[in-house]
Amino acid sequence: MFAYTIRRLLLMIPTLFGILLLNFLIVQLAPGGPVEQVIARIQGMDTSATQRFSGGGTDTGIQSQQQQMAMSGGESKYRGAQGLDPEFIKSLEKQFGFDKPLHERFWMMLKNYLTFDFGNSYFQDRSVMDLMLEKMPVSISLGLWTTLLIYFISIPLGIRKAVKDGSAFDTWTSGVIIAGYAIPGFLFAILLIVVFAGGKYFNIFPLRGIVSDGWDDMSWPKRILDYFWHIALPVTAMVISGFAGLTILTKNSFLEEINKQYVLTARAKGLPELKVLYGHVFRNAMLIVIAGIPAAMVSIFLTGSLLIETIFSLDGLGLLGFESALNRDYPVMFGTLYLFTLLGFVIKLISDLVMTWVDPRIDFNSQGAR
Numbered sequence: 524m525f526a527y528t529i530r531r532l533l534l535m536i537p538t539l540f541g542i543l544l545l546n547f548l549i550v551q552l553a554p555g556g557p558v559e560q561v562i563a564r565i566q567g568m569d570t571s572a573t574q575r576f577s578g579g580g581t582d583t584g585i586q587s588q589q590q591q592m593a594m595s596g597g598e599s600k601y602r603g604a605q606g607l608d609p610e611f612i613k614s615l616e617k618q619f620g621f622d623k624p625l626h627e628r629f630w631m632m633l634k635n636y637l638t639f640d641f642g643n644s645y646f647q648d649r650s651v652m653d654l655m656l657e658k659m660p661v662s663i664s665l666g667l668w669t670t671l672l673i674y675f676i677s678i679p680l681g682i683r684k685a686v687k688d689g690s691a692f693d694t695w696t697s698g699v700i701i702a703g704y705a706i707p708g709f710l711f712a713i714l715l716i717v718v719f720a721g722g723k724y725f726n727i728f729p730l731r732g733i734v735s736d737g738w739d740d741m742s743w744p745k746r747i748l749d750y751f752w753h754i755a756l757p758v759t760a761m762v763i764s765g766f767a768g769l770t771i772l773t774k775n776s777f778l779e780e781i782n783k784q785y786v787l788t789a790r791a792k793g794l795p796e797l798k799v800l801y802g803h804v805f806r807n808a809m810l811i812v813i814a815g816i817p818a819a820m821v822s823i824f825l826t827g828s829l830l831i832e833t834i835f836s837l838d839g840l841g842l843l844g845f846e847s848a849l850n851r852d853y854p855v856m857f858g859t860l861y862l863f864t865l866l867g868f869v870i871k872l873i874s875d876l877v878m879t880w881v882d883p884r885i886d887f888n889s890q891g892a893r
Contacts, residue, residue: 528872535868540633542864543857547629550853557645557851558615619645632857641858646850651858654843661733661839664754665828669761677766678812681773682800688778700767708764709830715756716834728756731836757835761828769812776808813878 616622623631635642641651684693717723720730729735733753738746780786781804789799829841840859847855 528876531872531875535865539861539864539868543633543636543861544629546860547632547857550851550856551625551628556621557619557853558612558621560646560851561615562612636857636861641861642854644847644855645852647852651854654855655840655858655862658838658840658843661832661837662828662841664733664750665757665761665831665837665839668754668758669765672758672762673766673769676762677769678773678809680766681770682777682805684770684774685777685781686796686800688774700770703763704767706764708760709834711763712757712760712831712834715760720756729753733837757831757837761831773808773812776811777804780804780808810878813874 613622620628620631639652641655643650644654647654680696684696687693715728716730719725719727729752733750734746735741735749735753738749741749777800786799786804789803790796794802828839829845831837832839832842833845840863843855844859846852847859
């Protein structure tokens with residue numbers, strides 16, 4: 524297993540390189556880059572880059588600078604730059620690093636990323652690492668509790684449905700699962716706000732933030748209660764939309780194992796049902812569930828939390844990545860991409876190691892690094 528782990532770690536290098544290269548080329552060649560974002564603001568056009576760009580001033584300062592610039596009738600490669608001083612355009616390119624060739628910018632990015640130096644945000648004038656560390660507790664809180672609750676609910680429920688297949692319990696829980704699967708998480712989040720967060724009926728839970736003002740001055744029991752009070756609705760919305768698939772997967776996996784000969788033999792020997800389920804069936808049935816952990820966690824931490832963070836005004840990594848994409852804030856975009864790609868690789872490796880722990884018969888060494 525040690526050799527397999529080393530091969531997997533080495534395989535991450537070219538895979539990560541390919542992912543970064545492909546996304547770098549797509550993003551760099553796409554229109555509406557950071558230079559065009561600033562030009563649009565100077566020209567008074569609507570743009571999502573609402574923060575000041577690094578090294579520059581406020582909107583008023585930019586407009587003042589525009590009035591002082593000499594006007595030129597030359598053509599520009601940037602949309603909306605006609606009439607602006609070419610020297611000013613060159614200063615913007617230098618500020619954002621676009622005065623260097625494409626390949627030089629890419630290699631410089633790779634060299635910096637080896638030391639986790641993601642540079643500064645274009646439009647917030649702050650270190651990307653500081654921004655991610657600041658937003659990370661929110662996303663970790665949502666992702667961790669959502670993942671734990673989904674697995675603690677789905678696995679026992681899936682096992683129970685497999686054992687009671689065709690019963691009344693299986694029928695009505697299937698209805699709940701279908702409803703949870705059909706309702707998008709963001710729609711359920713809006714429903715929770717309307718009912719429980721002062722939208723129309725009750726005003727029990729807060730609508731924004733992960734803790735209350737003055738949280739640092741509270742006693743530790745009140746801090747814990749306040750923290751769970753704030754994350755109750757967003758986590759519930761994410762759990763409802765995420766537990767259905769895992770429950771069905773667990774049920775089907777257990778049903779397949781329960782009908783196999785070794786289970787019938789174990790029952791014929793008089794073994795208790797719990798011993799049969801958790802001593803024999805569980806180890807084999809859980810392999811497919813464990814294999815799906817990486818995709819489930821990445822989905823929860825990224826796709827699932829993005830809209831939830833927006834709806835509940837939670838300033839996490841999902842919202843940060845979304846805003847950076849709108850603003851063409853490339854350092855933030857690639858910093859979050861790099862971090863989450865590494866996280867996905869590590870989670871996949873850990874899931875493989877857990878699979879060998881659950882079933883020692885699995886030998887990844889004979890299969891090679893996948």
